[in-house]
Structures are given as structure tokens and as C-alpha cells.
Amino acid sequence: MDADQPALIHLDSAQIGDPGNMRTWRENVARAVLGLDFRPLDDKPFRVQMAVVRAGAVTLSRSVTSPAESFRDQELVDPNSNSFTFAWPEGGALVARQRGQEAVLGAGDGILLSSDEFGSLAAPRGGRYVGVIIPRGMVEAHVTSADDLIMQSVRRNVKAMRLVQAYSRLITHHAADALPSTLALMGDHLAALIAMALGDVRSDAAGPNRLPERGARFDLVKNWIADNASDPALSLSAVARACGLSSRSIQMLFEERGQSYSSYLLEVRLERAYRLLTAAGAARDPLRVIDVALAVGFSDVSYFNRRFRSRFGETPTSARGGRGSPGSA
Known part of the structure; x- marks a missing residue:
């Protein structure tokens, strides 16, 4: 992808082009933009849908394809x-071929x-697959003799995978x-995780080179908590x-940053409650405080009221729509 293209x-x-004719796709997009070519593996109309992300120096693509081979x-x-x-x-299977090997x-x-040698990826029955293009230096920063790992597979039950x-x-x-700066950092983290999944990590990886991998884990944990914070039964073990x-x-990931799991979860819930209570239109059509508390993941409204006041210096009722009406909760 060119630098001036969207992320x-x-x-x-x-x-x-014509859905029944691959020529336009192959010549104008696949070969010219992606640096790949495709061939169908059955006599049905070919189709591939892709989402391509530029994350700094890393390019990530997610594809849904009919039976086909990219090469x-x-x-x-x-x-x-x-x-x-x-x-x-x-979803589905992939057959990888390079250097006279098949997996x-x-x-x-x-x-x-x-990426700079002959090779192919075939989806004999179609399916969904992901490809990540990474500069060699980003892998070699974490892995010894990275070139020797070409055509090495990593099984799905490996935690790093x-x-x-x-x-x-x-x-x-x-x-x-x-x-863009956030995506670039995330691209760095993904490259570090891939290097970790490949194994053969250098003995000094416990030092500074380990930080991108830990940062990626922390991002993953925080985002999963944020996506599920409205569940009042959410627990540390469920997140784990x-x-x-x-x-x-x-717990250690949070402790390294002077936080805790419970304090982060509380902050996510309180900030969402504040946004709901102070959103445009809240004064005209106010939400009940109890409904807001339940919506963001609190099961005890009294506890919600106490923590909200401690965090924002006012009650949920007074924050709602910018006006106070004691007793209207």
C-alpha cells in the first residue's frame, strides 16, 4: 500500500470489472496494488473480499475467498x-508452498x-484467512536466524498464536x-507477537525487546474489558x-502501570455512565440513574452513586443533563 492511501x-x-471475468481484478488490483495474483481452483465464479490495514511498517489483510490460490x-x-x-x-484450510515444501x-x-520468493497460498474450498507482511528487521529483532523459520508452522494451541x-x-x-501513530505502535506489537509465536526467541528477549509483546497483551486485555464491561458478572478469571x-x-500487567484490574474496570464503567448522563438531549429526555447504572455494568445502585460522586464530585442525578433534581432517580 502507498503511504498516501488510507489506513x-x-x-x-x-x-x-465483470464478476465473471477475473482479468480486471487481477491486472488492476491484485498485481498492480497487492503484488499478488490469483487463480480459481474450481469452475465457479471467483470472488475475494479483502480488508487491508496499514499499521506503520506492517500490512495486515483479512480475506474471504472462493476456492482459489494466491501466488x-x-x-x-x-x-x-x-x-x-x-x-x-x-475458517477453512490453507495449503502453503515455498522452497519446495508444502504445509x-x-x-x-x-x-x-x-515475501521476496516464489510461493503460494491455496484455499481449496475457499474460506477466511489473514496475511501479515512484516519487514524482516522487525522479526529479526526478536528471533535468531529468522530465515531458517520460513515454512515453519505454528499450531493453533500455542498461546502466542x-x-x-x-x-x-x-x-x-x-x-x-x-x-496513524497508534496503528504504527500496534503494528510493532503484532510483529513482536508473531516473532514470539515462531519460537526461537533470543535469550535477551526478557529485556527491552520483550516490551512490545507485553504492550500488545495489555492492549488486548484493556480492549476486551472495555468491550465487555457492561456485564455485571465480568470477572478477572473470565478476562484471563x-x-x-x-x-x-x-494483574501484573496492570501493576506495572500502577493500576489494578478492578480500578480499570471501575473507571471504564464510570466514564460510560458519565457520558450517558451528560449526553446531548439527556436534559430533555433524562435517563433514570438506575437504568444507567445497570446499563454500564453496576448491579448495586448505592455503590454506583458513591463511586460516581467520589470520581466526578457530583451525584449522577446532578450530572444528568447538567441539572440537578434530587430524589428523581
Whole structure:
């Protein structure tokens, strides 16, 4: 992707040229923009839908495709690209081929490929898959002899692989509204997680090089909490299970930043309550305080009132629509 393109673009082969003819898509988009080519693997009409995110030096693509194979031929191979591709299927199977080797990947299994060599990824029955293009230096900063890991697969049950998948979804989710600097940092974190998933991490990774991976974990935890904070039964153990981490490791991530899990969850809920109570139109059509408390995840309204006043210096009722009416809760 060029630097002047938006951070997130959506592509659909059915909307480019004749849906029954791949030529326009292949020549004007796939080969010219993506640096790839495609060939169908059955006699049905070909279609691929892609969401492509530029996250700093990292490019992330999510694809939904009919049975097809993506590949680089001699014309498309750029010996100066100096990058890796890390790919995995989200649904269906992928067959990866490079350097005379072949690997079959099930949903959630990942593999490392060289972006500047002949190679292909085939989805024999179609499906969903993700590809991440990473400058070699970003992988080599964390992994010894990274080139030796090409065509090495990472199984879905590896904890770091689960983190890679979850964090890639987080990047796609925020791509449309995140600042370029934020996306660049997230791209760095994703590259560090992929390096961790590949294994063979340098012995000094526990030092400064470990920070991007820990930052990625913390981003993942915070966003999962924020997305589920309205559940009054949300617990530390539930967050840990969803993020593939231990409860203690999550506590340590917060402690490193002078926070705690419970204080962060409380802050998320209180800020949402404040926004609801002070939103435009709230004075004309006021929400009941009890409804706001329940909507943001509090099950005890008295506790909500106390914490709200402690945090914002006023009661929920007085904050509502900018006017106070004691006893109207």
C-alpha cells in the first residue's frame, strides 16, 4: 500500500470489472496494488473480499475467498522487498508452498513465508484467512536466524498464536478511527507477537525487546474489558480465559502501570455512565440513574452513586443533563 492511501481499505473483486471475468481484478488490483495474483481452483465464479490495514511498517489483510490460490510469479517477486509474510486461516484450510515444501494449515495454524520468493497460498474450498507482511528487521529483532523459520508452522494451541489472532482482530477493529501513530505502535506489537509465536526467541528477549509483546497483551486485555464491561458478572478469571492469559499475568500487567484490574474496570464503567448522563438531549429526555447504572455494568445502585460522586464530585442525578433534581432517580 502507498503511504498516501488510507489506513484501511476494502476491496471486493465482484465490484471491479465483470464478476465473471477475473482479468480486471487481477491486472488492476491484485498485481498492480497487492503484488499478488490469483487463480480459481474450481469452475465457479471467483470472488475475494479483502480488508487491508496499514499499521506503520506492517500490512495486515483479512480475506474471504472462493476456492482459489494466491501466488507470486517471476514478475511479481521483488528481491528488494526484504519482508516476511505470516499467514493463517480463520475458517477453512490453507495449503502453503515455498522452497519446495508444502504445509497444510487448519483454522488457527500459522506459517511464515518469504515475501521476496516464489510461493503460494491455496484455499481449496475457499474460506477466511489473514496475511501479515512484516519487514524482516522487525522479526529479526526478536528471533535468531529468522530465515531458517520460513515454512515453519505454528499450531493453533500455542498461546502466542492465539494472542496473534486476537491482536490482529483488535487492529482491524480500530483501523478506521485510530491515529496513524497508534496503528504504527500496534503494528510493532503484532510483529513482536508473531516473532514470539515462531519460537526461537533470543535469550535477551526478557529485556527491552520483550516490551512490545507485553504492550500488545495489555492492549488486548484493556480492549476486551472495555468491550465487555457492561456485564455485571465480568470477572478477572473470565478476562484471563478470553485473552489466553493467567489471572496473575493480567494483574501484573496492570501493576506495572500502577493500576489494578478492578480500578480499570471501575473507571471504564464510570466514564460510560458519565457520558450517558451528560449526553446531548439527556436534559430533555433524562435517563433514570438506575437504568444507567445497570446499563454500564453496576448491579448495586448505592455503590454506583458513591463511586460516581467520589470520581466526578457530583451525584449522577446532578450530572444528568447538567441539572440537578434530587430524589428523581
